Amino acid sequence: MKLYYAPGTCSVACWISLEWSGADYEVEKVKMGSPEYKKINPLGAVPAVDLGNGEIRTEVLAILKYIVDKYPEKDLGADEGLENEIQFNEILSFMTGDFHPAFKPMFVPRIFTTSTDETEQDKVKEAAYAQIDEVMQHLDSIIGDDDHVYKNKKTVADAYVYILAGWSSMTPKSWKEYPNVKRFMENMEKDPVVTEIFKKSQE
Ligand SMILES: N[C@@H](CCC(=O)N[C@@H](CS)C(=O)NCC(=O)O)C(=O)O
Incomplete structure:
Protein backbone atom coordinates (compact mmCIF):
# COMPACT_ATOMS: atom_id res chain seq x y z
CA MET A 1 0.00 0.00 0.00
CA LEU A 76 -7.37 -0.72 16.30
CA GLY A 77 -11.10 -0.21 15.88
CA ALA A 78 -14.47 -0.68 17.53
CA ASP A 79 -15.24 -3.52 19.91
CA GLU A 80 -17.65 -6.09 18.54
CA GLY A 81 -21.34 -5.28 18.58
CA LEU A 82 -23.55 -2.71 16.95
CA GLU A 83 -23.64 -0.35 19.95
CA ASN A 84 -19.85 -0.35 20.14
CA GLU A 85 -19.57 0.31 16.43
CA ILE A 86 -22.00 3.18 16.39
CA GLN A 87 -20.00 4.84 19.17
CA PHE A 88 -16.75 4.43 17.23
CA ASN A 89 -18.28 5.62 13.96
CA GLU A 90 -19.82 8.57 15.76
CA ILE A 91 -16.35 9.74 16.82
CA LEU A 92 -14.82 9.30 13.36
CA SER A 93 -17.79 11.05 11.73
CA PHE A 94 -17.55 13.93 14.20
CA MET A 95 -13.89 14.35 13.31
CA THR A 96 -14.57 14.26 9.57
CA GLY A 97 -17.85 16.12 9.44
CA ASP A 98 -17.56 18.70 12.23
CA PHE A 99 -14.05 18.95 13.63
CA HIS A 100 -12.05 19.08 10.41
CA PRO A 101 -14.39 21.56 8.64
CA ALA A 102 -14.28 23.92 11.64
CA PHE A 103 -10.65 24.65 10.75
CA LYS A 104 -11.19 25.26 7.05
CA PRO A 105 -12.07 28.99 7.35
CA MET A 106 -8.86 29.45 9.34
CA PHE A 107 -6.70 27.66 6.75
CA VAL A 108 -8.39 29.05 3.62
CA PRO A 109 -10.36 32.20 4.60
CA ARG A 110 -10.47 33.42 0.99
CA ILE A 111 -13.06 30.80 0.05
CA PHE A 112 -15.45 32.04 2.75
CA THR A 113 -15.68 35.64 1.55
CA THR A 114 -15.90 37.40 -1.77
CA SER A 115 -13.69 40.16 -0.32
CA THR A 116 -9.98 40.15 -1.07
CA ASP A 117 -9.41 42.64 1.76
CA GLU A 118 -7.05 41.18 4.35
CA THR A 119 -9.11 42.61 7.25
CA GLU A 120 -12.18 40.78 5.96
CA GLN A 121 -10.22 37.56 5.73
CA ASP A 122 -9.00 38.08 9.31
CA LYS A 123 -12.65 38.35 10.37
CA VAL A 124 -13.33 34.98 8.75
CA LYS A 125 -10.47 33.52 10.80
CA GLU A 126 -11.88 35.12 13.99
CA ALA A 127 -15.23 33.51 13.27
CA ALA A 128 -13.50 30.17 12.80
CA TYR A 129 -11.91 30.41 16.27
CA ALA A 130 -15.36 30.35 17.91
CA GLN A 131 -16.37 27.26 15.96
CA ILE A 132 -13.04 25.59 16.73
CA ASP A 133 -13.55 26.26 20.43
CA GLU A 134 -16.94 24.56 20.20
CA VAL A 135 -15.59 21.38 18.60
CA MET A 136 -12.59 21.33 20.97
CA GLN A 137 -14.98 21.51 23.95
CA HIS A 138 -16.97 18.64 22.51
CA LEU A 139 -13.81 16.62 21.97
CA ASP A 140 -12.81 17.32 25.58
CA SER A 141 -16.12 15.86 26.73
CA ILE A 142 -15.75 12.79 24.49
CA ILE A 143 -12.34 12.02 26.03
CA GLY A 144 -13.62 12.65 29.56
CA ASP A 145 -11.48 10.94 32.20
CA ASP A 146 -10.01 8.44 29.72
CA ASP A 147 -6.58 8.38 28.10
CA HIS A 148 -7.99 7.51 24.68
CA VAL A 149 -10.75 8.86 22.49
CA TYR A 150 -12.78 5.64 22.23
CA LYS A 151 -13.48 3.41 25.23
CA ASN A 152 -10.07 3.98 26.79
CA LYS A 153 -8.37 1.77 24.16
CA LYS A 154 -5.83 2.63 21.48
CA THR A 155 -7.58 2.97 18.11
CA VAL A 156 -7.07 4.77 14.82
CA ALA A 157 -9.37 7.48 16.23
CA ASP A 158 -6.50 8.47 18.56
CA ALA A 159 -4.22 9.15 15.59
CA TYR A 160 -6.94 11.16 13.87
CA VAL A 161 -7.64 13.26 16.96
CA TYR A 162 -3.94 13.77 17.72
CA ILE A 163 -3.21 15.33 14.34
CA LEU A 164 -6.36 17.44 14.08
CA ALA A 165 -6.42 18.68 17.69
CA GLY A 166 -2.78 19.72 17.19
CA TRP A 167 -4.00 22.36 14.74
CA SER A 168 -5.52 24.26 17.67
CA SER A 169 -1.96 25.44 18.47
CA MET A 170 -2.47 27.84 15.55
CA THR A 171 -5.48 29.46 17.29
CA PRO A 172 -5.60 31.75 20.34
CA LYS A 173 -6.77 28.77 22.48
CA SER A 174 -4.57 25.73 22.03
CA TRP A 175 -5.27 22.15 23.13
CA LYS A 176 -3.33 22.86 26.33
CA GLU A 177 -6.38 24.80 27.56
CA TYR A 178 -8.74 21.81 27.35
CA PRO A 179 -7.77 19.55 30.29
CA ASN A 180 -8.83 16.18 28.86
CA VAL A 181 -7.48 16.94 25.39
CA LYS A 182 -4.23 18.08 27.02
CA ARG A 183 -3.87 14.81 28.95
CA PHE A 184 -4.66 12.84 25.80
CA MET A 185 -2.14 14.77 23.66
CA GLU A 186 0.58 14.39 26.28
CA ASN A 187 -0.07 10.63 26.48
CA MET A 188 0.12 10.34 22.69
CA GLU A 189 3.48 12.05 22.77
CA LYS A 190 4.77 9.25 25.00
CA ASP A 191 4.24 6.83 22.09
CA PRO A 192 7.54 6.68 20.14
CA VAL A 193 5.68 5.72 16.92
CA VAL A 194 3.64 8.91 17.10
CA THR A 195 6.62 11.20 17.68
CA GLU A 196 8.77 9.42 15.09
CA ILE A 197 6.15 9.49 12.32
N1 LIG B 1 -12.92 14.92 3.17
C1 LIG B 1 -11.49 14.73 3.08
C2 LIG B 1 -10.84 16.07 3.35
C3 LIG B 1 -9.34 15.99 3.19
C4 LIG B 1 -8.71 17.35 3.32
O1 LIG B 1 -9.38 18.39 3.34
N2 LIG B 1 -7.39 17.35 3.41
C5 LIG B 1 -6.69 18.59 3.50
C6 LIG B 1 -5.45 18.43 4.37
S1 LIG B 1 -5.86 18.09 6.08
C7 LIG B 1 -6.21 19.01 2.13
O2 LIG B 1 -5.69 18.19 1.39
N3 LIG B 1 -6.38 20.29 1.78
C8 LIG B 1 -5.90 20.84 0.58
C9 LIG B 1 -6.87 20.78 -0.55
O3 LIG B 1 -8.02 20.37 -0.35
O4 LIG B 1 -6.47 21.15 -1.66
C10 LIG B 1 -11.03 13.68 4.08
O5 LIG B 1 -11.64 13.59 5.16
O6 LIG B 1 -10.07 12.95 3.78
Whole structure:
Protein backbone atom coordinates (compact mmCIF):
# COMPACT_ATOMS: atom_id res chain seq x y z
CA MET A 1 0.00 0.00 0.00
CA LYS A 2 1.20 3.51 -0.69
CA LEU A 3 0.03 6.58 1.25
CA TYR A 4 0.13 10.00 -0.35
CA TYR A 5 0.56 12.61 2.37
CA ALA A 6 1.45 16.22 3.07
CA PRO A 7 3.17 17.48 6.26
CA GLY A 8 0.94 18.56 9.14
CA THR A 9 -2.24 17.33 7.50
CA CYS A 10 -4.91 14.77 8.36
CA SER A 11 -3.07 12.31 6.11
CA VAL A 12 -0.45 11.89 8.85
CA ALA A 13 -3.15 10.20 10.97
CA CYS A 14 -3.28 7.48 8.30
CA TRP A 15 0.51 7.18 8.42
CA ILE A 16 0.52 6.69 12.22
CA SER A 17 -2.30 4.15 11.90
CA LEU A 18 -0.46 2.24 9.16
CA GLU A 19 2.60 2.01 11.39
CA TRP A 20 0.50 0.83 14.36
CA SER A 21 -1.15 -1.80 12.13
CA GLY A 22 2.15 -3.38 11.09
CA ALA A 23 1.20 -2.97 7.42
CA ASP A 24 3.71 -3.23 4.61
CA TYR A 25 3.47 0.29 3.21
CA GLU A 26 5.34 3.16 1.66
CA VAL A 27 4.65 6.89 1.70
CA GLU A 28 4.99 9.64 -0.85
CA LYS A 29 4.96 13.33 -0.03
CA VAL A 30 2.81 15.37 -2.41
CA LYS A 31 1.86 18.98 -3.01
CA MET A 32 -1.84 19.35 -2.23
CA GLY A 33 -3.84 20.81 -5.08
CA SER A 34 -0.98 20.56 -7.60
CA PRO A 35 -1.78 19.42 -11.16
CA GLU A 36 0.47 16.35 -10.69
CA TYR A 37 -1.31 15.31 -7.49
CA LYS A 38 -4.75 15.92 -9.02
CA LYS A 39 -3.97 13.01 -11.32
CA ILE A 40 -4.01 10.85 -8.14
CA ASN A 41 -6.92 12.58 -6.37
CA PRO A 42 -8.87 14.94 -8.65
CA LEU A 43 -9.95 16.90 -5.54
CA GLY A 44 -6.32 17.69 -4.77
CA ALA A 45 -6.75 16.73 -1.12
CA VAL A 46 -4.68 14.33 0.98
CA PRO A 47 -4.79 11.55 1.99
CA ALA A 48 -5.00 9.11 -0.87
CA VAL A 49 -3.85 5.51 -0.87
CA ASP A 50 -2.86 3.16 -3.62
CA LEU A 51 -4.09 -0.21 -2.43
CA GLY A 52 -1.22 -1.94 -4.18
CA ASN A 53 -2.85 -2.71 -7.51
CA GLY A 54 -3.08 0.87 -8.74
CA GLU A 55 -6.53 1.29 -7.17
CA ILE A 56 -6.65 4.71 -5.54
CA ARG A 57 -8.91 5.44 -2.56
CA THR A 58 -9.32 8.67 -0.61
CA GLU A 59 -11.00 10.09 2.55
CA VAL A 60 -9.46 9.72 6.01
CA LEU A 61 -12.45 7.95 7.51
CA ALA A 62 -12.57 5.32 4.77
CA ILE A 63 -8.81 4.76 4.90
CA LEU A 64 -8.72 4.46 8.69
CA LYS A 65 -11.56 1.93 8.66
CA TYR A 66 -9.80 0.00 5.89
CA ILE A 67 -6.66 -0.22 8.04
CA VAL A 68 -8.72 -1.42 11.03
CA ASP A 69 -10.44 -4.13 8.99
CA LYS A 70 -7.34 -5.26 7.10
CA TYR A 71 -5.32 -5.81 10.27
CA PRO A 72 -7.93 -7.11 12.76
CA GLU A 73 -5.27 -8.73 14.95
CA LYS A 74 -4.10 -5.25 16.00
CA ASP A 75 -7.59 -4.39 17.31
CA LEU A 76 -7.37 -0.72 16.30
CA GLY A 77 -11.10 -0.21 15.88
CA ALA A 78 -14.47 -0.68 17.53
CA ASP A 79 -15.24 -3.52 19.91
CA GLU A 80 -17.65 -6.09 18.54
CA GLY A 81 -21.34 -5.28 18.58
CA LEU A 82 -23.55 -2.71 16.95
CA GLU A 83 -23.64 -0.35 19.95
CA ASN A 84 -19.85 -0.35 20.14
CA GLU A 85 -19.57 0.31 16.43
CA ILE A 86 -22.00 3.18 16.39
CA GLN A 87 -20.00 4.84 19.17
CA PHE A 88 -16.75 4.43 17.23
CA ASN A 89 -18.28 5.62 13.96
CA GLU A 90 -19.82 8.57 15.76
CA ILE A 91 -16.35 9.74 16.82
CA LEU A 92 -14.82 9.30 13.36
CA SER A 93 -17.79 11.05 11.73
CA PHE A 94 -17.55 13.93 14.20
CA MET A 95 -13.89 14.35 13.31
CA THR A 96 -14.57 14.26 9.57
CA GLY A 97 -17.85 16.12 9.44
CA ASP A 98 -17.56 18.70 12.23
CA PHE A 99 -14.05 18.95 13.63
CA HIS A 100 -12.05 19.08 10.41
CA PRO A 101 -14.39 21.56 8.64
CA ALA A 102 -14.28 23.92 11.64
CA PHE A 103 -10.65 24.65 10.75
CA LYS A 104 -11.19 25.26 7.05
CA PRO A 105 -12.07 28.99 7.35
CA MET A 106 -8.86 29.45 9.34
CA PHE A 107 -6.70 27.66 6.75
CA VAL A 108 -8.39 29.05 3.62
CA PRO A 109 -10.36 32.20 4.60
CA ARG A 110 -10.47 33.42 0.99
CA ILE A 111 -13.06 30.80 0.05
CA PHE A 112 -15.45 32.04 2.75
CA THR A 113 -15.68 35.64 1.55
CA THR A 114 -15.90 37.40 -1.77
CA SER A 115 -13.69 40.16 -0.32
CA THR A 116 -9.98 40.15 -1.07
CA ASP A 117 -9.41 42.64 1.76
CA GLU A 118 -7.05 41.18 4.35
CA THR A 119 -9.11 42.61 7.25
CA GLU A 120 -12.18 40.78 5.96
CA GLN A 121 -10.22 37.56 5.73
CA ASP A 122 -9.00 38.08 9.31
CA LYS A 123 -12.65 38.35 10.37
CA VAL A 124 -13.33 34.98 8.75
CA LYS A 125 -10.47 33.52 10.80
CA GLU A 126 -11.88 35.12 13.99
CA ALA A 127 -15.23 33.51 13.27
CA ALA A 128 -13.50 30.17 12.80
CA TYR A 129 -11.91 30.41 16.27
CA ALA A 130 -15.36 30.35 17.91
CA GLN A 131 -16.37 27.26 15.96
CA ILE A 132 -13.04 25.59 16.73
CA ASP A 133 -13.55 26.26 20.43
CA GLU A 134 -16.94 24.56 20.20
CA VAL A 135 -15.59 21.38 18.60
CA MET A 136 -12.59 21.33 20.97
CA GLN A 137 -14.98 21.51 23.95
CA HIS A 138 -16.97 18.64 22.51
CA LEU A 139 -13.81 16.62 21.97
CA ASP A 140 -12.81 17.32 25.58
CA SER A 141 -16.12 15.86 26.73
CA ILE A 142 -15.75 12.79 24.49
CA ILE A 143 -12.34 12.02 26.03
CA GLY A 144 -13.62 12.65 29.56
CA ASP A 145 -11.48 10.94 32.20
CA ASP A 146 -10.01 8.44 29.72
CA ASP A 147 -6.58 8.38 28.10
CA HIS A 148 -7.99 7.51 24.68
CA VAL A 149 -10.75 8.86 22.49
CA TYR A 150 -12.78 5.64 22.23
CA LYS A 151 -13.48 3.41 25.23
CA ASN A 152 -10.07 3.98 26.79
CA LYS A 153 -8.37 1.77 24.16
CA LYS A 154 -5.83 2.63 21.48
CA THR A 155 -7.58 2.97 18.11
CA VAL A 156 -7.07 4.77 14.82
CA ALA A 157 -9.37 7.48 16.23
CA ASP A 158 -6.50 8.47 18.56
CA ALA A 159 -4.22 9.15 15.59
CA TYR A 160 -6.94 11.16 13.87
CA VAL A 161 -7.64 13.26 16.96
CA TYR A 162 -3.94 13.77 17.72
CA ILE A 163 -3.21 15.33 14.34
CA LEU A 164 -6.36 17.44 14.08
CA ALA A 165 -6.42 18.68 17.69
CA GLY A 166 -2.78 19.72 17.19
CA TRP A 167 -4.00 22.36 14.74
CA SER A 168 -5.52 24.26 17.67
CA SER A 169 -1.96 25.44 18.47
CA MET A 170 -2.47 27.84 15.55
CA THR A 171 -5.48 29.46 17.29
CA PRO A 172 -5.60 31.75 20.34
CA LYS A 173 -6.77 28.77 22.48
CA SER A 174 -4.57 25.73 22.03
CA TRP A 175 -5.27 22.15 23.13
CA LYS A 176 -3.33 22.86 26.33
CA GLU A 177 -6.38 24.80 27.56
CA TYR A 178 -8.74 21.81 27.35
CA PRO A 179 -7.77 19.55 30.29
CA ASN A 180 -8.83 16.18 28.86
CA VAL A 181 -7.48 16.94 25.39
CA LYS A 182 -4.23 18.08 27.02
CA ARG A 183 -3.87 14.81 28.95
CA PHE A 184 -4.66 12.84 25.80
CA MET A 185 -2.14 14.77 23.66
CA GLU A 186 0.58 14.39 26.28
CA ASN A 187 -0.07 10.63 26.48
CA MET A 188 0.12 10.34 22.69
CA GLU A 189 3.48 12.05 22.77
CA LYS A 190 4.77 9.25 25.00
CA ASP A 191 4.24 6.83 22.09
CA PRO A 192 7.54 6.68 20.14
CA VAL A 193 5.68 5.72 16.92
CA VAL A 194 3.64 8.91 17.10
CA THR A 195 6.62 11.20 17.68
CA GLU A 196 8.77 9.42 15.09
CA ILE A 197 6.15 9.49 12.32
CA PHE A 198 5.22 13.08 13.12
CA LYS A 199 8.89 14.08 12.86
CA LYS A 200 9.38 12.14 9.62
CA SER A 201 6.26 13.68 8.11
CA GLN A 202 7.68 17.17 8.70
CA GLU A 203 10.94 16.43 6.83
N1 LIG B 1 -12.92 14.92 3.17
C1 LIG B 1 -11.49 14.73 3.08
C2 LIG B 1 -10.84 16.07 3.35
C3 LIG B 1 -9.34 15.99 3.19
C4 LIG B 1 -8.71 17.35 3.32
O1 LIG B 1 -9.38 18.39 3.34
N2 LIG B 1 -7.39 17.35 3.41
C5 LIG B 1 -6.69 18.59 3.50
C6 LIG B 1 -5.45 18.43 4.37
S1 LIG B 1 -5.86 18.09 6.08
C7 LIG B 1 -6.21 19.01 2.13
O2 LIG B 1 -5.69 18.19 1.39
N3 LIG B 1 -6.38 20.29 1.78
C8 LIG B 1 -5.90 20.84 0.58
C9 LIG B 1 -6.87 20.78 -0.55
O3 LIG B 1 -8.02 20.37 -0.35
O4 LIG B 1 -6.47 21.15 -1.66
C10 LIG B 1 -11.03 13.68 4.08
O5 LIG B 1 -11.64 13.59 5.16
O6 LIG B 1 -10.07 12.95 3.78
